[in-house]
Each structure stands twice: as structure tokens, then as C-alpha cells.
Amino acid sequence: MMYAVMVGIGTGHQSKSYKLALDMATGLTWMQCAPCHPCLRQYNPVFDPTQSPTFHHVSANDGILCHALYKPHQNGMCGFEVGFLSSHGSASGVLAKDTFSFPKSGHEVRFELLPGMVFGCAHHTEHFNTHEVLAGVLGLGMWKSSKPPTFFTKQINQGEGVRFSYCPFPPGMSTYNFLRFGNDIPSHPLPNVHRQSTPILMPAQANDGYYVKLTGVSVGGIRVSSVTPEMFRRGARGKGGCVIDIGTKMSVFVNEAYIHIESAVRHYLQIHGAQPVQLHGHHLCVHKSSAHRDVLPSMTLHFDNNAGLRVMPEHVFLEIVHANIHYMCIAFFPSLELTVIGARQQINHRFIFDLHARTPTISFNPENCHLDAGTQS
CATH class of the missing domain: 2.40.70.10 (Acid Proteases)
Incomplete structure (x- = not known):
């Protein structure tokens, strides 16, 4: 039993949606990026940063984002590495920014666009079980002021705090439900x-x-x-x-x-x-x-x-x-x-x-x- 969320990442003709596992013990969202060694099997091809015109690397000189948890690389990029306690595995790569999109609930096909979201572009992963569909992890961990503002929950905070909600149904059902935010949550x-x-x-x-x-x-x-x-x-x-x-x-x-x-x-x-x-x-x-x-x-x-x-x-x-x-x-x-x-x-x-x-x-x-x-x- 595994709960994941569908997230669109990138823009342009090659933009696709990816399934990211929900993880409430970590704050950084990360996913496999090309080139990757090895490339683990997932739903949709591995994200290729060169195909998204809104993709940017986080600079090693960025004093706000590239410190504490992350390390500057000699090539000018900002490196990250996260570990998984359950499998003793890890993912590593560089910090980047791009547009995230989430499908909105309702009868019409609409998306909520979040430009400039910071995430980890993983070029190497070990002992991460993709279940042949997962591209990475959506980190919903709780941000605290001693850490860089790279947490997903910090980035979507518009100054009044963040509210999110889920309602898990029994496994085996051929349906999906919604990770809801803000006013979209039933009051x-x-x-x-x-x-x-x-x-x-x-x-x-x-x-x-x-x-x-x-x-x-x-x-x-x-x-x-x-x-x-x-x-x-x-x-x-x-x-x-x-x-x-x-x-x-x-x-x-x-x-x-x-x-x-x-x-x-x-x-x-x-x-x-x-x-x-x-x-x-x-x-x-x-x-x-x-x-x-x-x-x-x-x-x-x-x-x-x-x-x-x-x-x-x-x-x-x-x-x-x-x-x-x-x-x-x-x-x-x-x-x-x-x-x-x-x-x-x-x-x-x-x-x-x-x-x-x-x-x-x-x-x-x-x-x-x-x-x-x-x-x-």
C-alpha cells in the first residue's frame, strides 16, 4: 500500500506528469532527472531538464537556498542528498527550480500552476522502490526556521500558514482522490x-x-x-x-x-x-x-x-x-x-x-x- 500524488513538472511541449510518493518525514521534493545512473523504471519517461524552458539550476552562490542541508559544487551548482530510513537508500543530485502543476478538482480539466518551485533533480538513486511508477518524492515535512526555504510546505505558504488535507481510501480501488489545499478543503x-x-x-x-x-x-x-x-x-x-x-x-x-x-x-x-x-x-x-x-x-x-x-x-x-x-x-x-x-x-x-x-x-x-x-x- 502506497499513496502518491500526480504532479506536472516543467513547461513546454515535453511537459509531463509524474507520480511522487507522499513523504511527511522530509521537506524536500525530489525526482529522477536525466542523465541518471541508474535510471529506475517509472510512470512516464524520466524528466529531461533540457526540454523545459522554465528549468533553472540553483546556484552554489545562493546564500538563501544553498546552505545548511545542501553543499555547493565546484561546477557552480548546489548539491543535495537525502536518505531513506526504511530502505537505507539515498538520492543525490542538484537543486533546481521549475513550474509545478496540480490538477484541480471539478468536472473541468484545470491546473494550478506554481512557478519557480525548488526541488531536487536526482541523478543517482540507491534502494528507492519506484514500484515501477514513482519518479520521486513529494516532501510534505514541516518546515522550521532553522532550515532553508526549500520545503514544499514553506514554498506554498503565502504568509498566512499552510493547510493541506487528504482522505485515504482502502487499497485496491481503481480510483484516485485529492491532496487538497487551502479553501479546497471541506470546511x-x-x-x-x-x-x-x-x-x-x-x-x-x-x-x-x-x-x-x-x-x-x-x-x-x-x-x-x-x-x-x-x-x-x-x-x-x-x-x-x-x-x-x-x-x-x-x-x-x-x-x-x-x-x-x-x-x-x-x-x-x-x-x-x-x-x-x-x-x-x-x-x-x-x-x-x-x-x-x-x-x-x-x-x-x-x-x-x-x-x-x-x-x-x-x-x-x-x-x-x-x-x-x-x-x-x-x-x-x-x-x-x-x-x-x-x-x-x-x-x-x-x-x-x-x-x-x-x-x-x-x-x-x-x-x-x-x-x-x-x-x-
């Missing part, structure tokens, strides 16, 4: 649907993700008393804490909390007549034949400001087929230090990231996300 949920919010904490030094205060977890409507807020607290050196990231497939909980959450799920299954089974590579599973909807528990994630994200049973668990036998296994894993609320546990909820300088917040509410979708051609 209110449907009647009788409650929208909740929790404050965003300042990013850590080494992670540009959206940190929140996770205060506890409930399984099957019962609070797991042994899971405490201290388990998810970020340390003085930036380690630990909890982030919300649609770029992570499934949630991970710091091991200190995970063992209690898994134990609560196991207890719930047993008292409802489902016998846990061992399956290699998975922590807790039951036979699907016994995993009726009323047997599998929901899970509620409790955040600061009395906000609660209720994850439905079908998103707490994941269907696994092994030796032609169908199982339902828990769709979250243990982690050494960082807790991440991943994409599967966000399905069918609208998330709104309001990055006003005074009090940045994340709001969310249940929504049938397939209703905010169009059909792929």
Missing part, C-alpha cells in the same frame, strides 16, 4: 460527524515529521491501562515520540507499548472465541473463518486535547494468505524508539494539517474517502 464534515483536533509539536532536529502527543490506546473500547503517555514522549535529544505519516504503510508502536497492546488484542480475541495462531513473519493472527467482524476488535488512539482516532477492525488487521489458508493478522508492528501512525490506520478518515504559525494542529474525522475520488482513466 465541515457531514452532519452528525465529529471533527477532532490535536496540537502539532515542533519537529525534531533530525526528522521533519508531524509529532503529536499520543496519550493512550484502547482495544475493543477498553483503555489499555498499562500503556501510558510516558511511553510516547519525545526525549530531550529528539528521540522517541509519535508522528503521523501517510508515507508509512502500517503503524509501529514503541516496543514498551506494543507488548501491552498486542496482549490486549490477544485477550480480546480469546474471550470472543478466536484462537490465535502462529504464522511466520507475523506477530498475532487468527484463521479468517473465525474472524467475523464482531470477533475482531477496533482500536482507538488517544491524543492530546481529548481527541480519539477510532480504527475499525478491518484496518487493525490485515488479511494474509499462506499455503492457501486465509488469516487475519494485526497490521502494526513493534519499533525500537519511534511510534508512527501509518496509512492503514488512517483509512476512511479525513486529515487536515493546519500549519498556522501560532497553533499548528491536525484535525481528523471519519469519512467515506471513496466519495472524494475520481475514476482512473
